[in-house]
Amino acid sequence: MRQFTCFLKKNAPKKCSTSFHCLKKGAKIEYLFIYLRKGIKMTLKIPLKYRPPLYFIILYLLLVSTSGFCTTVRYIITPNLQENALDIELIFPGNDPSHYYILPSWTKKPFPEITDIKARVEESRSKKKKSSDKEAKDVIVTYRLKTPNHQLQQDQRDEEFEIDHTHFRFTGSHLIIPSKINWKKNIAIKIEWKGIPAEWVIANSFDIHQTSQTLITSLSSLQTALFVGGEFDVFRWSREESTPYVVVKKSDKLSGESLLPLLQGIVESQRTFWNDYHFPHSIMAIFPTTAQHPFHAQAHRNAFIAFLPPFVDNEYQWASISQVLAHEYFHTWVPYKMMPEVPPDFDSLSWFSEGFVDYYSILLNYRAHILSPTQCINEINRVLYAYYTSPFRNVNNARLAQERYSGSMAMRLLPYQRGCLLALLWDAKIQQKTNGANTLDNVMLLLLQMTQDTGKPYSQAMIEELVGIYIGAQTAANDLQAHIIEGKTLVPPELLFGKKTSIRWMEDVGFQLIETKATGYIQGIEKERGAYKAGLRNGQVFRKIHRSENGMYHVAIIERGVERLISFPADGKDPIPQYVVPTD
């Protein structure tokens, strides 16, 4: 377990004076002030990758000149184990107890788990109070986070919040925020933890094992943070500062240690891809799957949370886990590092923020040999299958953006499929057009650079412009217009992962044929289709499928050890393109 080497201004080791990656802790900032005041030339001492952006230096000077942070928001968080709740106290300067927001930024409904809100005004508790602000007051908002009686199913949010006597997890959107503070501006945010059981681990997007944290960040970035605490095991594959903490819920079923080589492979391949190694802190929180929390994952700022099955008993499951973890980790850059704040049209960019992430999680797992070439082709084939059988395949992007969170799961997943296939198409076109000298990688790296240089989040125009450099502005614009904006069907190119690959057009049989063949069990049966009507059901043991001359399918399944044939007429819609896996 790592010990922090630079705590407070007293006796702080010398390296603190040059460690700008310590900036997130207020205590360290104070320490830095001393060095700055002594006139040490920062630019000579700080390696380029740790050099702070100009706005940080300006913020510093402002803070020094006004002797301290203008605004401090404090959260005091105490687990209440009798009630299976977290009691939270929010304290900020002000004299109007109505000046706070409950609603998280992205939903119109208040979270039902935020209860018992009370607000009052008190004399300021600040020790820095000066004679001139004797009248200084604080608003104190107290509330309780508690699992409501009914399950939290809206927008899959149940993965974001849970508390019982062994652990808790919540996100920054569960923190009520002051309404009079510009929530895009960096301020000092203090988080204190009280009454944490001695054996509990606490970790969040900013640090681990800290019961008092001062962050210099904005309230909007706080909203995207992850907080976990409880009976966890903590693992790392190296003691280097940039190595993430793998925080695994203690369970007889899940072996956190066995996940380390996979996580290390994913992290190293993606950091190498971006040539980005500056990670002051990140956590990967892993929970075992339960009936209520099936296999899934979600990314947060400097963090992700994943619910993983305890045993991996087939190659298909292993590929899915590798893909999901790689996908969540790729969100470190898309959107988080490339999107300092969430733009109003964020939902209309989900084809990029999710689909390109899906493409790169497959491609980088392929390059890093985390998955075999066959497994990677199967992953792309799964995307093609889902896209070609989606009832919403030709829905336009405006409707998709609007209904992303209210529509069905097939609707919600469409941007992933569409974006992944557009990335695949553009990757092939760029390679063809430049005779292999460039790939989509060049676009991704330029986009990171562009967003960091301008401080602006990525946009459709930026992506189109960069792709246009390689395939021509008109082609880039046409592709976007057709396959994303209008939702016209995209036909996959023959070039896959830089190699010419043939495509076979497969019939749509009324259930997920690829996953069925991969797992040996009938999967993804569609009601209303011939297969279902003839008696085929999810979970039946699959043996083989055959199509006879008269247009009938015959599926052999095993029931109680005996083979049974289920026959139904072919009622498929469009055939589905599938890359042919080389047989060598």
Ligand SMILES: [Zn+2]
């Ligand atoms: Zn995602």
